[in-house]
Amino acid sequence: MRYLFYPGCSMQRTARPYLDSLHAIQETLELELEEVHDWNCCGATEYMSIYRLPAFALIGRNLALAQQQANGSSTVMAACSACYLNLSKTDHYMREDSQLSQDVNTALQAGGLRYDPGTIAVRHLLDVILNDIGVERIRELVTRPLTGLRVAAYYGCMIVRPDLEHRWENPEYPTALEGLMTALGAEVVDFPLKTHCCGGHMTQISPETAYELIRRLVHGAALYEADVLVTVCPMCQLNLDAYQVEMNKHFKTDYEIPILFVTQLMGLAFGKDPDELGLGREFVDSGPALAKIGLAALDDEQAPPSPRKKRKKEEGLPMPPPMEGELR
Amino acid sequence: MVNGSDLALEVELLEAEELNLVALVEAQTPGDTRLAMCIQCGTCGGSCPSGPDMDHTPRQIFAMLRAGFKDDVLRSNTPWYCVSCYLCTVRCPQEIRITDLMYTLKRMSVEAGLYEDSTAPDLSGTFVDYVERYGRSFEFGLATRHNLRHRPLSMPSMVPMGFGMLTKGRMDLTPHQIEGLDQLRSILRRAKELEAVQ
Numbered sequence: 001m002r003y004l005f006y007p008g009c010s011m012q013r014t015a016r017p018y019l020d021s022l023h024a025i026q027e028t029l030e031l032e033l034e035e036v037h038d039w040n041c042c043g044a045t046e047y048m049s050i051y052r053l054p055a056f057a058l059i060g061r062n063l064a065l066a067q068q069q070a071n072g073s074s075t076v077m078a079a080c081s082a083c084y085l086n087l088s089k090t091d092h093y094m095r096e097d098s099q100l101s102q103d104v105n106t107a108l109q110a111g112g113l114r115y116d117p118g119t120i121a122v123r124h125l126l127d128v129i130l131n132d133i134g135v136e137r138i139r140e141l142v143t144r145p146l147t148g149l150r151v152a153a154y155y156g157c158m159i160v161r162p163d164l165e166h167r168w169e170n171p172e173y174p175t176a177l178e179g180l181m182t183a184l185g186a187e188v189v190d191f192p193l194k195t196h197c198c199g200g201h202m203t204q205i206s207p208e209t210a211y212e213l214i215r216r217l218v219h220g221a222a223l224y225e226a227d228v229l230v231t232v233c234p235m236c237q238l239n240l241d242a243y244q245v246e247m248n249k250h251f252k253t254d255y256e257i258p259i260l261f262v263t264q265l266m267g268l269a270f271g272k273d274p275d276e277l278g279l280g281r282e283f284v285d286s287g288p289a290l291a292k293i294g295l296a297a298l299d300d301e302q303a304p305p306s307p308r309k310k311r312k313k314e315e316g317l318p319m320p321p322p323m324e325g326e327l328r
Numbered sequence: 329m330v331n332g333s334d335l336a337l338e339v340e341l342l343e344a345e346e347l348n349l350v351a352l353v354e355a356q357t358p359g360d361t362r363l364a365m366c367i368q369c370g371t372c373g374g375s376c377p378s379g380p381d382m383d384h385t386p387r388q389i390f391a392m393l394r395a396g397f398k399d400d401v402l403r404s405n406t407p408w409y410c411v412s413c414y415l416c417t418v419r420c421p422q423e424i425r426i427t428d429l430m431y432t433l434k435r436m437s438v439e440a441g442l443y444e445d446s447t448a449p450d451l452s453g454t455f456v457d458y459v460e461r462y463g464r465s466f467e468f469g470l471a472t473r474h475n476l477r478h479r480p481l482s483m484p485s486m487v488p489m490g491f492g493m494l495t496k497g498r499m500d501l502t503p504h505q506i507e508g509l510d511q512l513r514s515i516l517r518r519a520k521e522l523e524a525v526q
Binding site: 009010012013014015016017038039040041043044045046047048049050051052053054056057058060061093096097100103104106107108109110111112113157158161162163171172195196197199200201202204205206207208209213242245246249281282283 | 356358359377378381408409411412413414415417418419425427431432434435438447448449451452453455456459463464465467471474475482485488489492493496497498499500504506507508511512514515516517518519520522523526
């Protein structure tokens with residue numbers, strides 16, 4: 001299956017392991033990815049805060065480049081949820097608002113480009129994995145099942161909301177990622193906060209606001225004794241991983257939930273080498289979680305992985321304990 | 329004592345202002361925002377992850393817009409604390425595009441220069457600067473420039489994270505530049521010209 005691919009800025013830097021692990025599994029998945037040539041930043045949530053039309057034109061350039069390059073495949077796949085939404089939203093609003101479409105094209109003309117709304121279908125990597133490849137096929141590809149690994153499946157916001165193209169069954173409580181994790185052999189834990197916000201850019205604007213949102217998610221995963229939280233977005237990974245450390249300092253807590261990308265867990269289940277999947281580059285060590293599926297910790301291969309520290313019950317936050325029978 | 333016709337005139341003016349402000353906000357937001365359909369139910373504020381830290385809930389902001397409280401709306405931190413999670417948007421029984429409206433209010437507050445805390449507008453501005461300079465975002469530049477300006481005292485405590493990002497190969501010290509930078513700049517220049525006349 002061939003797709004145009006829009007990696008986005010984060011995947012090339014802060015979420016490099018996401019890109020590396022995607023590349024590591026794409027052959028197994030028979031995914032042919034052709035990068036949109038000379039793509040530019042999608043503007044994240046910032047460009048739109050300052051300019052309206054230029055923000056759409058900025059994204060429009062990427063769609064126009066993709067249209068030029070389409071050559072049989074008219075699907076642009078993005079693995080970053082913010083890039084996915086920005087691309088999808090621009091195409092959608094241009095279809096809906098003819099004045100906007102006209103203005104974006106007037107701007108694009110200054111660069112010798114044009115975009116006809118509706119020519120490109122914008123889709124998220126997870127959508128492609130679930131709907132084009134399918135969970136059944138994934139199950140067949142598993143050579144090292146993630147048996148015993150307890151996973152909290154986290155979607156974040158922008159992949160499922162506002163869901164302009166109605167690609168998901170529910171904007172608040174989707175369940176497809178859980179099915180994928182089960183196919184990999186992992187044990188999926190209940191995770192009611194699965195589409196709650198990771199804090200987004202609030203880490204830079206009001207860290208206290210962000211830390212509280214990060215705490216809720218990490219606490220939720222810890223409460224149901226998840227070994228790892230799986231994500232499909234670079235921003236979510238950065239906030240929940242790197243800022244989990246800062247959040248612990250802020251609240252004087254000691255949560256240690258490793259945050260991995262969906263492609264990393266798929267790679268592990270397909271028997272790939274952890275190094276190739278960019279594992280070991282996270283702030284919260286995934287070593288103890290990997291040890292559960294029989295893989296040695298990466299940084300310190302001689303030393304046996306230390307048992308995971310559990311928070312003492314009396315230090316817990318004033319939250320009701322999970323109901324009997326919900327845990328192992 | 330206010331006589332009847334004065335009162336009627338006042339009501340009329342107030343209604344005109346209300347229509348103006350709601351219409352103004354709607355005109356600057358793509359598509360049909362349905363702003364005028366708000367029934368003041370408060371689902372938005374109750375759903376908002378950063379609601380507790382906002383000066384006003386989105387519901388209050390919409391009531392203020394209708395009442396013509398332009399400056400108060402543009403001074404509020406509410407739009408800037410919107411994290412773009414779209415939870416209010418999908419829950420709104422009137423299907424108001426709340427997140428998109430928050431973007432419009434951010435732009436209006438920058439234009440009017442009315443925001444009280446410049447942290448969020450500056451973050452967006454710095455981000456825009458880098459995108460226009462290189463065609464890609466530049467995390468290292470953004471993080472250092474933004475934190476030096478707004479949270480200089482936090483810089484020492486950010487060192488371990490920055491160092492971690494560098495050693496884990498998750499951050500570069502130099503920006504990536506696209507080939508078609510001139511093309512992109514021409515497009516953005518034209519878009520800004522068009523936006524200025526609208």
